[in-house]
Amino acid sequence: MKALIVEDNDNLARSIAATLSEAGFTIVLVHDGVAADHALAQGGFDLLVLDLGLPELDGISLLRRLRHRNDRIPVLITSARDSLDQRILGLEEGADDYLCKPFSLDEVSARARALVRRAKHFGGDSLACGPLEFFPDARELRLEGEPVALHRRELEVIEYLMINQNRLVSKDQIIERLSTLDEPVTYAAVETYISRIRKKIGREFGLKTVRGLGYYLECKNHLDGKSYLDCKK
Amino acid sequence: MFKRPASIRARLLAWIGLPFTALALLALASSHLLLTRQINDTFDDMLLNAAKRLERRIYTVDGELHINMHYFSVSTLGSRGQGKIFYRIREVGGPMIAGFPGLGDAPGHLEKPRFFDVAYAGNDLRAVAFTFPFERSRQRTEIEVIVAESKEARYILANEFMLTLSGLMAVGGLLAITLALLAIYFAFAPLNAVGQALRQRSPNDLHPIKGEAPREIQPLIASINQLMQRIRRSIESTQQLNADVSHQLRTPISELRALTELSLKASQEPETRANLAEMRRIAEHASHTVQQLLKYAKTRSELLDDTRLEALDLTEICQLACTQTATGIYQKNQELAFDMAPGQAYQVLGDPIMLLWLIVNLIENASVHAGGQVPYRGSIDLALAREGDAVVLTVSDRGTGVSEATLSRLTERFYRDNPHAPGSGLGLAIVEQIATAHTATLHLANRPGGGFRVAVAFPALRESLPDAPSRAS
Numbered sequence: 001m002k003a004l005i006v007e008d009n010d011n012l013a014r015s016i017a018a019t020l021s022e023a024g025f026t027i028v029l030v031h032d033g034v035a036a037d038h039a040l041a042q043g044g045f046d047l048l049v050l051d052l053g054l055p056e057l058d059g060i061s062l063l064r065r066l067r068h069r070n071d072r073i074p075v076l077i078t079s080a081r082d083s084l085d086q087r088i089l090g091l092e093e094g095a096d097d098y099l100c101k102p103f104s105l106d107e108v109s110a111r112a113r114a115l116v117r118r119a120k121h122f123g124g125d126s127l128a129c130g131p132l133e134f135f136p137d138a139r140e141l142r143l144e145g146e147p148v149a150l151h152r153r154e155l156e157v158i159e160y161l162m163i164n165q166n167r168l169v170s171k172d173q174i175i176e177r178l179s180t181l182d183e184p185v186t187y188a189a190v191e192t193y194i195s196r197i198r199k200k201i202g203r204e205f206g207l208k209t210v211r212g213l214g215y216y217l218e219c220k221n222h223l224d225g226k227s228y229l230d231c232k233k
Numbered sequence: 234m235f236k237r238p239a240s241i242r243a244r245l246l247a248w249i250g251l252p253f254t255a256l257a258l259l260a261l262a263s264s265h266l267l268l269t270r271q272i273n274d275t276f277d278d279m280l281l282n283a284a285k286r287l288e289r290r291i292y293t294v295d296g297e298l299h300i301n302m303h304y305f306s307v308s309t310l311g312s313r314g315q316g317k318i319f320y321r322i323r324e325v326g327g328p329m330i331a332g333f334p335g336l337g338d339a340p341g342h343l344e345k346p347r348f349f350d351v352a353y354a355g356n357d358l359r360a361v362a363f364t365f366p367f368e369r370s371r372q373r374t375e376i377e378v379i380v381a382e383s384k385e386a387r388y389i390l391a392n393e394f395m396l397t398l399s400g401l402m403a404v405g406g407l408l409a410i411t412l413a414l415l416a417i418y419f420a421f422a423p424l425n426a427v428g429q430a431l432r433q434r435s436p437n438d439l440h441p442i443k444g445e446a447p448r449e450i451q452p453l454i455a456s457i458n459q460l461m462q463r464i465r466r467s468i469e470s471t472q473q474l475n476a477d478v479s480h481q482l483r484t485p486i487s488e489l490r491a492l493t494e495l496s497l498k499a500s501q502e503p504e505t506r507a508n509l510a511e512m513r514r515i516a517e518h519a520s521h522t523v524q525q526l527l528k529y530a531k532t533r534s535e536l537l538d539d540t541r542l543e544a545l546d547l548t549e550i551c552q553l554a555c556t557q558t559a560t561g562i563y564q565k566n567q568e569l570a571f572d573m574a575p576g577q578a579y580q581v582l583g584d585p586i587m588l589l590w591l592i593v594n595l596i597e598n599a600s601v602h603a604g605g606q607v608p609y610r611g612s613i614d615l616a617l618a619r620e621g622d623a624v625v626l627t628v629s630d631r632g633t634g635v636s637e638a639t640l641s642r643l644t645e646r647f648y649r650d651n652p653h654a655p656g657s658g659l660g661l662a663i664v665e666q667i668a669t670a671h672t673a674t675l676h677l678a679n680r681p682g683g684g685f686r687v688a689v690a691f692p693a694l695r696e697s698l699p700d701a702p703s704r705a706s
Contacts, residue, residue, distance in 0.1 A: 009484060015491030022498070080483045102487035102520035105494040168559035168569070170552065208563070212571030212615075213555050216563050 001116060002026045003047040006036040006062070007078070008054055012101075016049060016078075019105040020112055033057025040066060045073055047116055049108070050095070052079035060093055067094035074115035078103065110166070118163055127162040129219035130206050134162050148200055153178065153185075157193045161207065161217040170214035242417050249413050257402050264398055269391050273359075276387050277348050280361045284346075284380040287322065288365050291330070296370035298324060300331045317383045319353055325364060325375035336360070336379055343377065356383045423447050427454060439465040468533060475530040479523045486523060490516035514655075522657040529646070529659050532587055532666045542671070544694055547579040547588070547624060551615050554592035562600055566610045569596070573617040579624045580694040583671050591667040595628035595687050598660045602651060603632030603685060624693045629686035634679035643677055664689075 003025040007013035010031075017027045025047065030036045033054040040048065040062075048066075052059035063075060075094065080101040091098060096118075097111050117127065127134040131144045139155055141148045150158065160177050161169060171190050178185045194215065198207065206218035290301040300322060321332035337351045339362030346363035360381035367376045423446055430442060441458040493516055497509040555569050562569050573579065581588075596613055603609035609632050616627045635643065635650055642648050644665040647658040661677075668675045668689050676688040 009488065011488040012484075012491055015488075015495045018495055018498075080480065080487070100524075101483045102490050102516070102523070104517065105491055166560050166563070168556045170556070208568065210555070210559070210569050210571075212573065213552065213559075213569060216559055218563055 001046045002028065002044060003049060003112065004036065004039055004045045005029045005049045006031075006033065006054060006059070007049070007051045008032060009051070012051075012078075015105055016108055019109050020047075020049070023109045023113060025112070031055075033059065033062045036062055037065060040071065040073070043071075046119070047112055048073050048075045049112065050075055050077050052077060063093045063095060072119075074119045076108070076111055076115055078108070114164075114167070117165075127159070127165075129162050129165050129217060131203075132158075132162065132201075132205055134159055143201055143203075143205075150197065150200060153189075154193050154197050154200070157190070158197055161215060162219075165217045165219040168210060168214060168216050173214070242421070245417055246410070246413060250410065253409065254406070257406060261395070261399060261402065265391070265395055268394050269387070272387050272391050272394075276359065276382075277361065280348075280359065280380060280382055281346055281363075284320075284361050284363065284378050287320065287378050287380065288376075291322065291367065291376060293367075293369050298330045298367075298369060298376070317356055317358075319356075319358060319360075319381045321377075321379045323377055324367075324369075325377050327374070330376070332379075336381060338362075339379065351381055353381065358382060359384050359387070424450055424453075427457075431457075439468075472530040472533050476527055479527040479530065482523050483520075486516060486520045490520055518655055518657075521655070522659070525657040525659040525663065528590055529663050529666065532590065532663055532670060542582045542584055544580055545583055545585055545588075547581055547583075547617055547626060547691070548573060550585060550588045551592055551617060551626070554589055554596060555615065557589075558593055558596045558600070562596070562613065565600060565608065567600055568612040569615070570612055571615045574619075577617075577619065579617045579619070581624050581671070581673075581691040582694055583691070587667045587670065591664050591689070592626070592628070594660045594664050595689075598656075598664075598687075599628055599630040599632070599685065601656050603630035605633035605651065619693065620690070622693055623690040625688055625690045627686055627688045629680055629684055631680070631682070631684040634683060634685045637679075640677055640679075644675070661687075 001024060003020050005013060005016050005020070005027060007016060007029075008031050013029055013031065017029050021027050028039060028045070030039055034056045036048075036050070036054075037057060039045075050059045050063065054062070059077065059079070063077075066073065066075070074096045077095045077098045078101060079098070096115050099107060099111060126136070133142045133145075134140070135142070136159065139152075141150055141155060141158055156178055157174060160174060164173075171187050174190050175185045175187070178190075194207070194209075206220065208216045208218060210216050287300070292299055292301065319333050319336050321329065321334065321336040323329040323332075333353070336353055337360075339347050339349050339360065341347065343362055343364045346361055348359065348361050351358050351360045358381035360379055362377065362379040364375045364377045367374050427442060427446065427450065430444075439461045441461060442454050446454055490513065493509055493513045497506060497513060500506050500509060551571055551573075555571060559569055592615070596615070599613045600609065603611065603613070609630065611631045614627075614629050616629075618625050618627075639650050643650065644661045646662045649656060649658040664687070665675050671691055673689050673691040676690070678686055678688070680686045
């Protein structure tokens, strides 16, 4: 996995680079928007970590150019500008996630991996969560290496939960994901799928029902993302 | 010396009342003068008529002058039969014919009837004197007649008139004062309305006074508005400074935090690691405080513009707040839950970003402080409910709660019930500020079953209002 980090503050750039490198990314580091634009034009990146306050070409303009040429690369914005309007602007312009400074490096790493995971699930990489591993190509879920017999809908649900591991997933999101025009899905159906998945896996695997909100799949195979809560998308 | 503040009403009353009272008194005095003159003239005429009748009753017998007193009685003489009548008839230069000899003479000549005041036997009398020629024994002679009556009838009539007139004036005066008071009341009504509007404002409302006002009080309103504008600007500049300082601290704190984390990963030496971990904790705390300060600066209710508030459903904002905080909550082995009546809309007028901050702050507050001295492991419950005209948001935990003594201090800036727990001491102050900006009431209490509960009651938006598009989603 290859990440482009655009950050003009040297200390932050070094720290983010070291953290993402530890998380398995190959790093390209640039300090201004113009250099970033050149690097992105070459292609081949799996993730862009973008500071908004950049010299030469600011982050939002860079993002706009990127999306204008239909580059779907996942973008994680980091910014010292906190105004929520700024944040919303970033997300509207096509950023996938937003971290405001000061952030913890663990948080950067967790967000970066989540973004790549979400982008990659169209590709062939497997998803892991504790004892579970999901193989998208084979449409197969394995519990400690052993295949679990799940139906198509149940596989779709567990895949979605694993993509969004350690995040709150609402029933509405699952419904939106599963429903097609001719096959609408109800809340009751989602609950049925979840209960069948639980029964078929047959042991605790970190899936929690969040009353009134949805589900939370907790995966402990992560770095401890201890951080303050108040600066998340 | 204690001086009572000047009252415009009293001044108006004095300025209207005193001249009018003086005018009324003047009118009464002149009426009295005219009236007594008129009454006197009338009574004098009647007195003269009565006296003239005497003239016809004088006759001679053998050169002796007599008066026919059979037909002449005291009562028929009087003008109205009231009071006392005295008379004296005599020949000029001769003896008295009849009457009271002590009745005084008229002053001066009597070519024509003469009226005069005279006192007799302790009575104040009005008298008329005249002479007429008479033939006695073919001798021409002059007979003088004086008739006097007491003045009571005149006084009584004049007094009755004056009493009636004074009574009418008093009633008129009272009516005028009442009208003046009413006029003053109505004239002051707009001023009172402004005063009341100011009193009813929330203490943080520094928006200009709006609405129609009479020309006369517009300068006052303009001055008040200017003053509020100045206060607002001064608060704004303080808060802007706060925001700028917080903002400028962000990047250096970010660097410190990142480098500390990086060093912590690289270092194996236990003592260095312990120090670095402590540094990381401090940097985290500093970054949290900086962010909370920024939020505190931005949610000062004095600076909020209600026109920016929009109709929105609290359900969506609660869901968003839960989504944002869930990861941190579950990493701490805590749980979230959200209770509301399905299908029910919880519409309020609000700023979606601030309401999000409010809810996130409440969740974080519960997450950090619910356990007291030990980390909390349990559920944080959000709930929305309609209670009458209010939409009530509650965030409660099942932790240790807080002592009753500290309940009231929790919303103070930088007050921290548990100084060992992480936090800036601004969380609930921000919550209170945002609640105030939304005219919501904040209620902090211990749950009956243990734990702490914050309830925020928002004024509900009437269901009939068309839903405005929400930015929160």
